[in-house]
Amino acid sequence: MSENNCKDTLSKVYDFLADDLDEVQKSQVINHLTDCEDCKREYAIESKISKLLTSSSQDAQFNFAAKIQSRLQSEN
Ligand SMILES: [Zn+2]
DSSP states (O other), X not given: OOHHHHHHHHHHHHHHHTTOSOHHHHHHHHHHHHHOHHHHHHHTHHHHHXXXXXXXXXXXXXXXXXXXXXXXXXXX
């Protein structure tokens, strides 16, 4: 996995959480997150994703998006 792919995937996480991606893009995000140990570890995404997939909690989605966003901003 390239670092670009990681950043690209994480940049899509917002849209993913907003349910703003098509099915192909969703699959790409999920596939990367399930394959990439770095992203999983860094963002503790595995449990979040499975939670999102099984939960309709808008509040949880918003909190997760905010957390990712602050993390990405701190890297820039
Ligand atoms: Zn990654």
